[in-house]
Amino acid sequence: xxxxxxxxxxxxxxxxxxxxxxxxxxxxxxxxxxxxxxxxxxxxxxxxxxxxxxxxxxxxxxxxxxxxxxxxxxxxxxxxxxxxxxxxxxxxxxxxxxxxxxxxxxxxxxxxxxxxxxxxxxxxxxxxxxxxxxxxxxxxxxxxxxxxxxxxxxxxxxxxxxxxxxxxxxxxxxxxxxxxxxxxxxxxxxxxxxxxxxxxxxxxxxxxxxxxxxxxxxxxxxxxxxxxxxxxxxxxxxxxxxxxxxxxxxxxxxxxxxxxxxxxxxxxxxxxxxxxxxxxxxxxxxxxxxxxxxxxxxxxxxxxxxxxxxxxxxxxxxxxxxxxxxxxxxxxxxxxxxxxxxxxxxxxxxxxxxxxxxxxxxxxxxxx
Numbered sequence: 001x002x003x004x005x006x007x008x009x010x011x012x013x014x015x016x017x018x019x020x021x022x023x024x025x026x027x028x029x030x031x032x033x034x035x036x037x038x039x040x041x042x043x044x045x046x047x048x049x050x051x052x053x054x055x056x057x058x059x060x061x062x063x064x065x066x067x068x069x070x071x072x073x074x075x076x077x078x079x080x081x082x083x084x085x086x087x088x089x090x091x092x093x094x095x096x097x098x099x100x101x102x103x104x105x106x107x108x109x110x111x112x113x114x115x116x117x118x119x120x121x122x123x124x125x126x127x128x129x130x131x132x133x134x135x136x137x138x139x140x141x142x143x144x145x146x147x148x149x150x151x152x153x154x155x156x157x158x159x160x161x162x163x164x165x166x167x168x169x170x171x172x173x174x175x176x177x178x179x180x181x182x183x184x185x186x187x188x189x190x191x192x193x194x195x196x197x198x199x200x201x202x203x204x205x206x207x208x209x210x211x212x213x214x215x216x217x218x219x220x221x222x223x224x225x226x227x228x229x230x231x232x233x234x235x236x237x238x239x240x241x242x243x244x245x246x247x248x249x250x251x252x253x254x255x256x257x258x259x260x261x262x263x264x265x266x267x268x269x270x271x272x273x274x275x276x277x278x279x280x281x282x283x284x285x286x287x288x289x290x291x292x293x294x295x296x297x298x299x300x301x302x303x304x305x306x307x308x309x310x311x312x313x314x315x316x317x318x319x320x321x322x323x324x325x326x327x328x329x330x331x332x333x334x335x336x337x338x339x340x341x342x343x344x345x346x347x348x349x350x351x352x353x354x355x356x357x358x359x360x361x362x363x364x365x366x367x368x
Contacts, residue, residue, distance in 0.1 A: 001028060001366045004091060004116070006036040006107035007099035007130075008043030012123055012273045016355075017043075017099045018050045019163030020121065023359035034091050036084065038103040057083055059102045077106065084110040094366040095119060098134055105130040112137035117365045121358060123162050123274030125302035127151035139365055142358045144274060144351070145306050160358050161351025162278035169283065171263030179260050180226070180250060187247040188264070193223045193333045196265035198255070199230050204271050206321045207290055208233045212240040214326035215249075221330050224248040226264070228255045267333045269325065272304035280313070281350040286342035288314045288329055290321050312345035 003024055007013045021033050037043035039056035047054040057080040060073050084107045096111035096118045098104040112118045120138045122131045125145040132151055135141065141152045142160040149157060177188050199207045208229055218225055227250060229237040234253035241251050255261045262283050270276045272291040280287050291300035307313035314332065316325050332338060
């Protein structure tokens with residue numbers, strides 16, 4: 001069988017796409033998989049790193065603030081549709097899989113018109129523009145949240161959850177303490193509570209500013225902190241720590257051993273992207289979510305509220321974070337009853353084996 005997977009732009013689209021590809025390859029080692037992405041975007045680097053071939057299209061998103069620039073966007077879209085047609089004709093996929101993002105719109109629209117059955121995977125609680133535009137072309141639509149019939153035809157929806165990075169549950173606290181102490185020269189112990197702060201690969205400005213503004217309180221609190229700043233903010237965040245003696249705070253642009261970081265964490269501060277929330281649910285991690293205000297349709301707030309309504313997470317608005325985020329975190333991390341309640345409730349929202357479930361649906365379409 002041949003599978004065409006398209007989408008990207010952010011890790012929230014790329015991680016699920018690669019997870020689905022891995023599940024398809026595990027089920028059928030002889031299958032052929034081709035990715036289609038957008039030139040210059042993250043997927044053009046990440047997908048080959050995962051061992052898959054990818055072809056880039058010159059597609060870009062519409063510039064809503066400068067509409068006169070969209071003439072070029074339309075020209076690139078037409079070029080992308082023509083290239084997508086050649087890709088589909090040459091590759092001859094049995095199923096097309098769209099995970100959202102600019103390239104997915106062009107590739108999946110063309111594939112559907114050429115008779116290829118399409119499956120969409122929607123990561124967020126508020127559906128993305130591309131998947132909403134493709135809903136009539138799709139045979140099946142895999143979603144991560146209940147209530148998605150307000151965006152998609154009910155008879156096409158399958159609740160599968162979001163695929164997450166593999167081996168997330170493989171870490172232990174003992175291994176984590178050993179790794180972080182050796183790798184970062186800190187003095188982490190099993191007796192202290194651990195706060196994990198993650199802002200995505202590029203970082204989250206508001207979260208980082210909140211940490212920087214209250215860094216002395218964190219040092220004096222008696223907890224230990226793993227602070228992933230993202231590469232855009234690392235140098236500034238590191239400078240905020242340099243003048244302060246500390247051996248209980250790790251400041252790093254990227255955490256390569258996330259299973260160990262999660263294993264050690266008693267509380268997580270995170271944005272509310274779909275992949276992050278799915279990981280937190282799977283691992284049962286108590287969390288404070290700070291939805292990014294800079295995303296389409298404010299979808300991160302919708303993602304976070306799906307948990308907050310079930311008393312499975314705490315929400316802090318981005319605009320309030322610098323004032324209350326660290327105060328709330330230091331109070332919550334010492335409240336064992338509340339941590340236990342959040343752990344219990346968020347676990348009920350976990351949907352394990354999502355990648356395998358989606359791969360099963362893909363293979364069903366291929367056999368029709």
